[in-house]
Amino acid sequence: MIRLKSEYISLYHFMKPKIIRYAMGLIGSCTITASLIIMQAFAWKYMFNSAVELDFNLLYKSMIVFFIPVLLLVFVSPFFVYLYNSAVKEVMFDIRHKLFSKLVRLPIGFYDKHHSGELYSLMANDVRLIESAYSEHLRTILYQFVLIVASLFSMFVISWKMAIPLFLVCVSFALLTSRFSKSLSRLSGLMQGRRSKETQRLIDIIGGSHIIRMFNLYKVIGRKHQRSIKQVTKLGLMLGRKEGQMEGVAFFIGFLNHGGIYVLGAFLLMNGAIELGILTALVSLQINVSFAFLQIGSNLSQLQISLVGITRLDQLHKEQEETQTLHASERTTTLPDKMGIRIEEVCFRYKQDVPLFDRINLVIEKGSHVAFVGASGSGKTTIAKLILGLYPLQGGNIYIDGQSMDALSLEERRSLIAYVPQDVTLFEGTIMENIRFGNGQATEDEVRAAAEAANAHEFIRRLPEGYGTRIGETGKGLSGGERQRIAIARAVLKNAPFLILDEATSSLDTRSEHLVQEALDRLVKDRTTIVIAHRLSTIEHADMIIVMHKGVIAEQGTHQELISRNGLYHELVETKLTNDLHAAK
Template structure:
């Protein structure tokens, strides 16, 4: 990603790989925490208070109570024993109640914040340019919006809480141990520092593995998306084995990385266990010897045994949490890369309303996909109000690219696009799209009811207006035959409807939008003869009183167009009415003659 590369370059300039990595981690962490700002006090008090109370009330203070209980038992001091037990129960009750309240408060803040992040991500994705979707697998984007986004929640809920608890319990235990017996405290802290050093040595390797696992998880989501979206094709061409092998390979790669990470965690846990045991055994030996020599009491030794675990826990968790935070930030960074992608432009200049006779005008438009040859090469065309203009020509000539530019899916490289005499830059993208109704070659329907899919043309439309639009689109009759009429659920992508039925729903949606400009991108090319006739009748009704641009492959469908542009290699090589172009005996005439031969054959 460009954003990631820029971040790396910036960090290199600041000096050295280690410094670069630390700066990147810190920037990612700050950005993740910035989303919690509106609820900072509630979240901060909740997570800090909960972990401080758990560390002190349920741990450190309990060590001193253990000390009194042991000394009371050794010295047969019943009043001290009862008092210590009562204090322990009271401390547990109060601490547990406060922790429950505070846990609810900070978890509620996390839920609301994650809702905000998911909404921002969803809205941002909707505003991304078409090129982002065409150059990125849908599964990869879904992985960033689900798997990677969930790692931010883990940071809020687990990673930060673990850090606060480890730091508080560790420092409090150190202070308590020094207050009880400083020589033993120094021994425990020295072993703790050694534990921390060992854990941090593993940190960088864990980050690299976690980055690779997140990318692998994204590829697995891609494979799943391909299987689910392409089930008919997979079954038709018996591609199950191929798809399975692809998925298995990615799954095995992720499993291998996960095993590698687990192996490293096992090594780390073994080292931590050895160092923890050395600390425990050392304190028992030293403390026991001092107790026998009356240098301390057995209660203090028991308190040390309880507290030394907290010192070891702080240093071992510091390393574990460092690797955990790196894993989380690896996922968070993939979300931030998505959020940093530039969105579609909005209108930036304003001009007076110009010549309204021309609904659409392209003047010397140049556009290319990526670094290749231009898809449009100084293309010029004009469509007057109320005209029907057809774009025809060989496949790959640039016809559908014109439609994409008019819809604002891409910015042109040079030249201009005008609507009603005004520069396209003077409109916002929403204004451009509000004035255009679009019927594509393959209608996309959302999972839901027929009525909902028609209503997307105008969310404020009444039920009567929806029915009127369906009637105009020749869709009312087949809708009435559905099990629940307009409330019939049609499945994902309208899977329960035929191609012709889906097209008529799309046309009804365009009727309901009632936009002045109509773009038709080969809307009947994939239909059978009967469905095509019904759709063509509906399109003729829809075109009345509107400015129409029709992209067509079958030239018989454009014979009555007011003007025809023949697009080849991104240029308008011929233009005129059907009869004029036939007389010219150019590219249009050759294509028309070939199609007549094919139809006769």
Template sequence: MKNFSRILKYLGEKKGNIILYFIFNLLSILFSLASLAMLAPFLQLLFGKEKLTDVQPVFEWSATGLMTALKFQLSRLISDNGPVYALAAICITIIISIFLKNLFLYMAYRVLAPMRNYVMTKLRAELYSKILVLPIGFFTEQRKGDIISRMSNDVNEVEWSVMAALEALIKEPLTIFIILVSLIFLSPTLSLFLLVLLPATGFIIGRVSRTLKKQSGTAQEQQGLLLSVLDETLGGLRVIKAFNAEKILSNKFFGINKNLNHIRNMMNFRRDLASPMSEFLGVMVLTAILWFGGRLVLNGSAGLEADGFITYIVFFTQIINPAKSFSNAIYNVQRGSAAVERIEAILMAPVKVEDSLGAKELKSFERNIEFRNVSFAYEDAIILDDINLVIEKGKTVALVGSSGSGKSTLADLVPRFHDVTKGELLIDGVNIKEYTVHSIRKQLSIVTQEPILFNDTIAGNIALGSPESAIAEIEQAAKVANAHNFITQKEEGYSTNIGDRGGKLSGGERQRLTIARALLKNPPILILDEATSSLDTESERLVQDAIDNMMQHRTSIVIAHRLSTIRHADEIIVLQKGKIVERGNHEQLIHQNGFYKRLVDMQEVK
């Protein structure tokens, strides 16, 4: 049950519903048993199989005493009003009992449905919230398709297996318990025999269901792989078609799909075995009771009359369906347990970047950003090693180096996408960890090499970081970013939907929207991952002009790929294998005739 502690916690927030559900089910069971209890003795009295009782017995709180009292009341009903009237009265009583049974059963469902939906809503919300706060490093290790699978397929599996089994896990044990208590009350001797057989059947069912959890976990992993291949296919269709790689991708997809089909078939075979097997075992137990109990009644040693024995059998038959449902529920819970574990792996993942106790707001950026003996390692791999750097307010610092030198990681430390492993990162002389994450990120904007846009309107994308902005402010930001002209040429202007990831726009248009978004936020600090490296000449000029406009009077950290764009940077930092190997402005580094000069020469040759 440890895996389901979160679900049980959510259910604990609905104690009132659980109590009502329990009460309604209890009443439903009692009315069902009441209608059955009077049937066997009444039919025996009505059709003359047993003499009517005309002397009121002394009441005893036992099975025999209750049965005798019931026979006396039924005898009075028949003798006072006639057999036809009595038959009609019993029929009406049974109808009322069954009506009340089903009424309370419906009320139980009405209470259960909002409870189930509440749990699933909370689970989805908590899972999405955790995805938002997890560090970026967490997602570099995970397949995007697998994350989506956990958010969709695994959550659905929990809903349809665990939560759907909730009804059976509460109602059916209650039904079985009440019937067993009634059976023990009717005949302790027979019930002792029964209590030996039932655990044996439960053990058999448990053995069969044991492997379902492992199979379900494998199935969920395969589902995640399937979604990952689909995501890669949709994102790389141009390359797949250009390289005639359709067969490679299709073979990969079909292989995973075939394996998933096999696993699900095996799971369904095992799950579908639950109901017929539990019914067969139930009937075996029933025949054993008929044989054993029948001998006791015939020998007069059961302490039970024939009508009581018939009632006992009728009551026992009411266990079979709840037992079937309960065994199905156990199978479903085993299936859902694997999905719960996969969801918990995300929900329990450590949030390595979070506010410290008593963290304060960074209200404004006044002086500088300082890297003091900063090192950063990821899983024992050193990415940055003993970095010392001061970025003064209003200055532009460019980060240069070969791929994997640590440029992006260094820039990512400022918005606390990662925290330093060693040393200190300070803003205005205060360790960045003493500020709230939200207030730090409020002071900066980021423009990435690949434009990140959302399936929304142009205005909605520009106003992402400043949702309260007026349309005039959005338009002004777009004008400074050289985006206003192309936006107004769209049929719906700023209300134009740009499609998934901005697919309805050109590369240059997408990048200018991200610049407009950064401008509208109007932060004092900018982090720029060379935004022009993948654009054509005309788009590059427009975007570069927009960047130049944006960088005025701001502190800028520029990750440089095209070295021609950083000639006027106040300081250029050259990184190699996580260390600063050269620093200075463009002219100084050229005169040093070192690594930077070689990079410049290589790009000029190109």
């Protein structure tokens, strides 16, 4: 009924560390529970024969046969249940831990291609489906299989003549069930994929709730959501129809089986070829078989749905992780001088046929303050991401403080760099915890000192619980300037020799920008600093300004030098001043 497929191999692979305990618990629990049902049939045999023959010894025997498996179920079964349940919980802990470890090691390019809702669905829905496969579906299928085998064997022991036709019916049902399994698996995969898309859409709707209100998009979004729900419902109906067809076949075969044993049994009973107790036992066993086949069919369809989670999990585990570092023999020779940052013949492209950088070269002297400017898409932010190792180079090399990027692991490289982004990410927790992400070993006094340097201490002190104030999702409850200053405090606490500021003040009001800029001025002292910015106030005093245009370095020099050249930088400045003047009017 169940073909050997990669999903089942994966089920075994995940459970392999606990397979002995899991198998012992599963087999022991299923055997004891099935034995109670089987022994009931023999108890009925002795009980009805005792009534017909008026034999109290048979009545006592029926009571003994019935209560022995009951005692086993009460006193021994909990031990086996604990074995397989504990194995499942520990394996699911390992799966969740490995899944998290995999997600945090995947390259940024992976997240560029996949919606967060898809990954949330994988971590929540698919993992739950896998747990259901271990704890519910496999156990139920094994139990019903044991019950069918034991019932058929018992029927052969009691009356082989009546067992043979029943056995043939069971084989035919097994073949029919296997025919349904393939289509159920296909529909289950489509269903889970649609549910994942629906999760993505809901996350977008929740995240963009203010946009929906401001642009009165209730009807537009509602229609799209309704279409999505209809697609999920349509697949659900198709899956339900297929399951119903399988159950209908099972009911029909069960009815023929059930009715047949009554007719055959009555015929043999009237001809004195069978005892009433034997007929009662056979009917009881036949009911077990019919019910077991119905349950197996239902649980097989549920197991097919759970196997979709296994498939998606396997696909994720096959994704290439970030390359932490090259093998020692492959590492590029370290440069002798401590020059800060050197970009040498670097090539990079986001899309296969559209290069962004083609052999770009640049030297950023140690301790200097360098600003990157240019239109959106010119490559200035990508430079920072390549230095941080968020994307792999496709040619050339980058040297950090004289060391080849290949000679450092990602952890070593990123420990040298503090980063303050435009869109600050804060995590659920206290303000103290969020600042301490810069240095997990920092004391409370060091955290406060970093907050003071970032102009954040005063507003934190005024909060009801100070540094113990819990921050909501993505820093809700704090203004943009407050979130930015917490990010700066985090960077201060890291105390790295290199600093990257990615448009850190571009979305702030004038007062917030003033406070943040004061904090940044303290932060950049004695550090090699790269600034990516639009506002002139953050770049005009830089030691060097790099003007990016369509992936190339169009100009470089100080503010005054570039203005005097009357080139692209001068044009950007003039455009900016004109825009500011119009905004003021």
